[in-house]
Amino acid sequence: MQAVESNIVSYAKVGADARTAADTGDRIEWIKLSLTYLPLATPVSDAKVLTGRQKPLTEIAFIFAEIRTRDGHEGIGFGYSKRAGGPGMYAHAKELAPNLIGEDPNDISRLFTKLLWAGASMGRSGLTTQAIAPFDIALWDMKAKRAGLPLAKLLGAQRDSVQCYNTSGGYLHTPLDQVLKNVAISRESGIGGIKLKVGQPDLSIDIERVRAVRKLLGDGFPLMVDANQQWDRQNATRACRTFEEFDLTWIEEPLDAHDFEGHGQLAERFDTAIATGEMLTCFDEHAQLILAGTDFIQPDAPRVGGITPFLKIMALGEFKQRKLAPHFAMEIHLHLAAAYGIEPWLEHFEWLGPLFNEQMHLKDGRMYVSDRPGLGFTLSEQARRWTPETEEFGERP
Template sequence: MTVTETARTSSRAVLDRIESVTLSSITLPLPNPISDAKVFTGRQRPMTEVAFLFAEIRTEAGLEGVGFSYSKRAGGPAQFAHAREVAPDLIGEDPNDIARLWTKLVWAGASVGRSGASTQAIAALDVALWDLKAKRAGLPLAKLLGAHRDSVRCYNTSGGFLHESIEQVKDNATRTLESGVGGIKIKVGLPDSAEDLRRVRAVREHLGDGVPFMVDANQQWDRSTAMRVSRRLEEFDLVWIEEPLDAYDAEGHAQLARSLDTAIATGEMLTSVAEHYELIRQGAVDILQPDAPRVGGITQFLKLATLAEHRNLGLAPHFAMEIHVHLAAAYPIEPWVEHFDWLHPLFNERLETRDGRMRLSDRPGLGVTLTEQARAWTVDRVHVDAPR
């Protein structure tokens, strides 16, 4: 008896079977090189593209789900290679059993760990399974999960990078607010902290007192610099100070969180529930910023959301707003979603922003489909439709 035949006889409750998985490695070029503090401190080169791993899962009943993960700078080919190895293990499975399938895929590649590139590869498959499940129900993903709201506060990051002059950042902020986005985040963490403070002051004066305003140091301060500069930043009435320290310095973040009135936000660079739990356990974060594609998908994100809610933490998922607007809408405590316009060329649909909030659409699942341009940017592709 084949693996597929065994699966078919294992349960009378099976609703459908996975027939095929298509994986695509798509490189999104950015219009201009992007620089945050990591470039100015010499740790990275300007970013010119983003590598995406897309998974399209089709069932015998003709349903389709799409999911994605991504890598900025290195790592995209590794994600694609790992997904290519484990995807055959989905063929013949019931796509509704998402938690079990996540565990199966993790154990298929257990020798390379339960975080990092391996689980980021699984994330694309996991997101596609959730998209498929919501489409089967005829519901937006947020409604399948159980939404607390039909719109989410949103703030923009893509207009506040350090490669642009402060005048350009202010112009970007004006256009962003006019488009219906509610808050503005800019990058800090320059080698010259005085220049950081000058830029923050200029933007706050430009925005006025009523506009939500955040800053992001991208892990470029040591503990003493973070404490000194963050105390100076308190006067600007910020919603949060993001990644003031190395992502794994839970103790240092905890010291800041205890010492400052301004909230500390971090978590986007972590790639597992266990890593986030250490931040939560030590009281190192006021606003958790998990990234579903980085932590292994929606299945793992939901575990983190439960832990965060238990501690009454704020939530502001990182990047990938097409996924995170649904997850934020299902979080009990009023969250934030990060608005990035970089991904617009990949999808036919647009998320609506109005009155400072990002609106859920009524489209089933994630509510997105790939553009022809996205498919033209495909650099590798594999179609899996039979068990190993």
């Protein structure tokens, strides 16, 4: 009995002297937000432009978040908007930023929830979640840097490289002869797949372009098409049936992005895989899509609110055996795709190159994870020159 009493006293002393993780955690001291505009050399058009829904794309707005802590750790992340929305996202991000000052940067999931509730009256998807993304991504970048690891390695990489396809050379505004030149250049540069935009008012024009590219590439080389939500269910069925002969890797966004049931039905009906998901802006929407049965899911970390919700999408997608092909932002998505259990695809866009000091490594159809800690990029001086607005919060360490 005496020994038991002695142990109780000993445990009590240890409890009184011990420091908890909350006592010793780091703290966010400074945040810098930047609104940056990336100009495109040539206005870009897809099916949404041909139908009058949108104007040609001439620039992309980026919101960068740079975060530093009391203990000297740093992270950088970004969100973006094509056409309208950039200034609104930047404005909401400025409202959110003060909520992070003084917080432990290690508590990423808790901080995501805190920021989500800060803007909850505006909803839990769309601009409100996209404004969270720069912070969330910066915190994951910081966590990986603190560990001295590329983010892919921190997450538990399944592979050191990801097969990579190019989109930027096959837009609808590009004449067919130039498309063929772009395809040849992409293949020679080490690209592992080619994606063409389709969705012309006249399907025969799409067929002509796809047939010409398939002939140039030869049988077996991965070829995808993207309709950018152009068709209704009847026309999508007709187009998918027509494209079966070209041995496509997938047909992307044949229907409205929120027609989860319709995409699932097309995936069930045709041999060619159906891909969609880039326009969805939260985990819940992706969950509906995954459960509806599409073949490829195409989440976009900046659009869904960052890496935290993206990891949840990955977990559900892998559980349901969906293939993964993240949309845009290869600088972020390379790391996430490298950690996916089923062999994924990465979308290659050279557009973002001028924003960063570092280059990505492409070889033999695959993009390789570098040995740089975190996401592995820093903002270039050119990016700073394209930045008309910045705002800082907290005290700069």
